[in-house]
Amino acid sequence: MLDINVSAREQVTLIEVRGRVDSANADQLGEALTREIESGHTQIVLDLAGVEYMSSAGLREIVSALKRAKRGPEAGDVRIAQPSYRVREVLEMAGLDTVLQIFPTQMEAVGSY
């Protein structure tokens, strides 16, 4: 099971994830993201500080969510906070460091909106 905590920081939705994200549980991450975007909360910060491992299944959910958030009427986005070195390496391998905004701290990610 993934531990996913959703909270509001003014207009920004903060989603904090803990655990290992693989193809067995990535859909939980996808559902949490979809729920927020469909309720109109499209300015999202995904805090990955507690994620020690992520496979391409996690990236798939993040990219799907990013596409959906950007499609909405208000300028939505999914921004990443505090990825570990390993998760960052996986994001970079897929070139997501060029299409996602990645921040070293949660405060900077939330403040970027």
Add this chain to the structure above:
Amino acid sequence: MPEERRLRIPGLKDRIPAACDFVMHAARSAGLDERAVHHCQLAVDEAVTNIIEHGYRGDGLNQSIEIICRAERDRFVIVVVDDGPPFDPLWQSDPDPLASMEDREPGGWGIYFIKKVMDEVVYTDEAGRNSLMMVKHVQDAPRLENLRDHVALKVSVSNPVDDIWLFAPHGRLDARLCPGLDRLMTDKLEAGKCLLVLDLGDVEYVSSMGLKTMVSLWQRARECQGNLVLAAVQTRVHEVLQIIGLDLVFQIFPTPNEAAAALDNPPA
């Protein structure tokens, strides 16, 4: 005798963490650093996920996946074997990490990740079973910098006719990648399998070391009354063979099937 460990799991996603733990433990015992251990975990996860999602199509409860880890002197070897329909991931084209958001499909990164984090990826169609061998070089692991620029040796191996083995490398054959190919094909020669086809259909560049390796393998195949023939040679590679006269040494066939048929029925 290198140390070998085996694990068999049902084709279910909730068993993926067990497969990862098994491989990580073996990789640590083999002396890999933590970054390389993470790469091995990612590779086995992506391989097993692909089998469950595409090979077993979510119906893996009664089908299994076997994972073999082997620590050799200078390399750590992971082999993943499944009974799904024959599927060679090495002929699939890579997604583009520089694509814009609009042009991106969310998925399709699994095989690409395996090719980027490992040093050798070899697919073998083993009499109806899929076998994917993924190798990490113990010495090279700390030197890898940008994974996006990393080029692994990629080879598809099949056995189209009794006793004839076909090797299809993908990409380049240069000084860095040749020793791996030489080792794979030498293993076959030493096992007495001396009828070899080298399918160059997916090879766009062969360096002088590549040519040297090909000639050496051909000589050794001849020494055991066998042969090494080439198939599907691309124009640019063919030009290089012609310049140094190797087109007169090697028999070259338009397709791998024609090459295998010629080896199977040599002219009297």
